[in-house]
Amino acid sequence: MERTPCIVLFRQDLRTTDNPALYHAAKSQRPVLPLYIYDEVTAGPWAMGGASKVWLHYSLKQLQERLAALNLPLHIVKGPTRETLDRLIQKTGCKDLYLNQCYEPFWQNEELKLKQDLTKSGVSLHSYNGSLLFEPDALKPKTAPFYKVFTPFYNSCIKILEKRPLFKEPASAISYALSPSLKVEELALLPRHPDWSSGIVAAWRQGQQEAHALLRHFLDRSLLNYSHGRDYPGESAPSKLSPYLHFGEISPMEILNALDERMQKVTTEEKLSIGKQADHFLREICWREFSYHILHHFPDLPEQPYVKKFDKMPWSQNSEHLKAWQRGVTGFPIVDAGMRELWHTGYMHNRVRMIVGSFLIKDLLIDWREGEKWFWDTLVDADLASNAFNWQWVAGCGFDAAPYFRIFNPTTQGEKFDAEGTYVRQWVPEIANLPNQWIHKPQEAPERVLREAGIILGKTYPYPLVDHAAARVKALSLLKTISE
Ligand SMILES: Cc1cc2nc3c(=O)[nH]c(=O)nc-3n(C[C@H](O)[C@H](O)[C@H](O)COP(=O)(O)OP(=O)(O)OC[C@H]3O[C@@H](n4cnc5c(N)ncnc54)[C@H](O)[C@@H]3O)c2cc1C
Incomplete structure (x- = not known):
């Protein structure tokens, strides 16, 4: 029987069903070595954010369990992908590497180089579309x-x-155990001091x-x-x-x-x-x-606006505004609810993603890339293509994008899409006692209503960070300037 293994490299395909790489490797009749490499290097500035790491921790545990049930122990290592693969290929004598492609530009470059390396050393690369x-x-x-x-x-x-x-989950793959493997815990993916992950842990099962x-x-x-x-x-x-x-x-x-x-x-x-x-x-x-x-x-999508005139936009550098947005204390309840949902659970509803994005870019006049970076760190679904594409879409500088002059009014958006204030009350409890009429505009509520709801503006809940009408006029005038 053939003893040299084939390696199945898991990356963004943490499943055993409909996994073409795993399926074809198992069919090859060679022993299968399922491998996960935790690589903090290859992605450069787009290395996994904090919330994604929490997700990955639990997801790897699930994958490990599922593979163990198929008698295929998952081997986990840490290091840059190509060097690590090279070392493991030499160690095991592997002649076939199976993987499902990742389409991020840095992975595409890496796969090209990998292919060249493997050809030189006589190893066949079997790559599939699994995502x-x-x-x-x-x-x-x-x-x-x-x-x-x-x-x-x-x-x-x-x-x-x-x-x-x-593609069916392999029923009878031949296993290949390589020791020692790292434990998932040894990847240190969970935050420690402080541990801010409890909201994510409570909200999801991977x-x-x-x-x-x-x-x-x-x-x-x-x-x-x-x-x-x-x-x-x-x-x-x-x-x-x-x-x-x-x-x-x-x-x-x-x-x-x-x-x-x-x-x-x-x-x-x-x-x-x-x-x-x-x-x-x-x-x-x-x-x-x-x-x-x-x-x-357009591989520059995460970093460069597709519509070039946006390079000239004089973005605000107001770090206090950025911090208030990140923490969900802007004084606009729907924005604050969204940002707190994000921080707490690693997720935000799509409509609210558009509202908070528009607010950051068009009310606070802060560069869309700041929003993109924050989402990258805090979303459990942070995805290079979807995140960059949508931030450019909201900013009006991307492909098929919402025009820059379409500026969401955060108050009327709240009134339209959260008329009963259910969402705002869940995430901004300090204003939960306001009647529906004022839940999206506490700053306009009569003094008596605020008192009865236990709210002291500027103390228990902030005044609006900006005047939306004035911010809108400023945003439109800047757009005019960069368009000239
Ligand atoms: C500023 C901004 C940033 C975003 N960043 C991300 C991101 O990092 N990762 C991400 O997956 N989505 C992102 N989105 C898109 C969208 O908000 C999420 O995909 C959606 O909210 C996920 O929730 P769902 O699975 O319940 O969606 P559903 O409504 O159930 O949609 C099903 C699936 O369709 C896809 N999808 C839906 N809407 C979009 C969209 N606008 N663009 C691309 N795919 C979409 C997703 O894979 C989603 O899981 C972003 C949107 C905005 C406005």
Whole structure:
């Protein structure tokens, strides 16, 4: 029997089902060495943020457990990916490396170099797409090198989108144990002094099993109200699958197949209404695909505005304003609720992400890259493509972006999308006793109402950091200046 192992490198594909690299390695009849390398070097400035590390800790534990049940012990090491792989390949005599591609520019560069190294040393690289419905360069318009607008991209996606059979979890792989492996704890991914992770730990359970449970719950309970509900942060309409998708605990193809199965079960009367909701959900999944398409063709996306005139924007350097935004003490309840939800759970509702983003960029006039960095550190779904794409979208300097002159009014956004104040009351408890009429504008509430609600403005809850109307005028005038 063949004794040299093949290595399966896990990165953003922390699952055993529909995992093409694992599936093909197991089929090769060689002993399989599942490997996770904790690499703080290759990503440079985009090394994993704090909340992602917390997620990774628990996710690796789940993967380890799942692989152990398949008699495939996960080997964990720490170090730069290429050097570490080189060392392990030499140590084990491995001749085949299996991996699912990562599409971040730094991983793409790394994979190119890896391929060259492996060819020189006679090792075959087997690489697959395990995280997207389409490779980022698979779809091309007829008259341009790539799609810059979402709708034609989406139309071309759905024209050729087909479900495919999922890659089965290997039932009978031959294991290869290499000792010593690091324990997950030895990666020191959890914060210690202070430990701020309790909110994240309470809000989520990581792993592929949980991802599938969440998906089933979403399809059975929330899909019917998805289109409407996804705009209202007080309702639990969205799937919350984003961190599982980012870490690859579920694949988009698994989601597509489950959605299709759900559609098979609907009655004729339900078909039309639920069909529309399913289309909308699929459209959102395709926004994720579009972000990767854009990142592939414009790798500077995380650092450089696509619309060049934004280079000239005289961004504010007010660090007190930035701090107030990060801590959720701006005096605008919907903004503060969002920023506190983010800090506490590592997640923020999409509508609120747009509101807090617009507030940072257009009310505080702070560079979108500051927001992008903060989200990178605090989101459990922090994803280079989706985060950069959406920050540029909100700022108005990206692809198919919201125009810069469309400036959200945080008060009316709150009144429209959180009319009962459910969301604000949950995250900004110090103003919870205000009647609905004033919950999004405590600064306008009569003295008596504030007193009865136990609020002293400037003491128990801040006055608004800026005057929105004046900030709007200033933002528009700056836009005019950079456009001249
Ligand atoms: C400023 C800003 C920053 C963002 N940063 C991230 C990020 O780092 N990581 C991330 O995954 N999403 C990001 N998003 C997109 C979106 O907010 C989240 O994907 C969504 O809120 C995740 O919740 P959900 O899984 O419940 O979404 P659902 O509504 O259930 O959508 C299903 C899936 O579709 C995808 N999706 C939905 N909306 C978008 C979108 N606008 N762009 C790309 N993919 C989308 C996600 O993978 C999501 O899990 C950002 C949005 C904004 C405005």
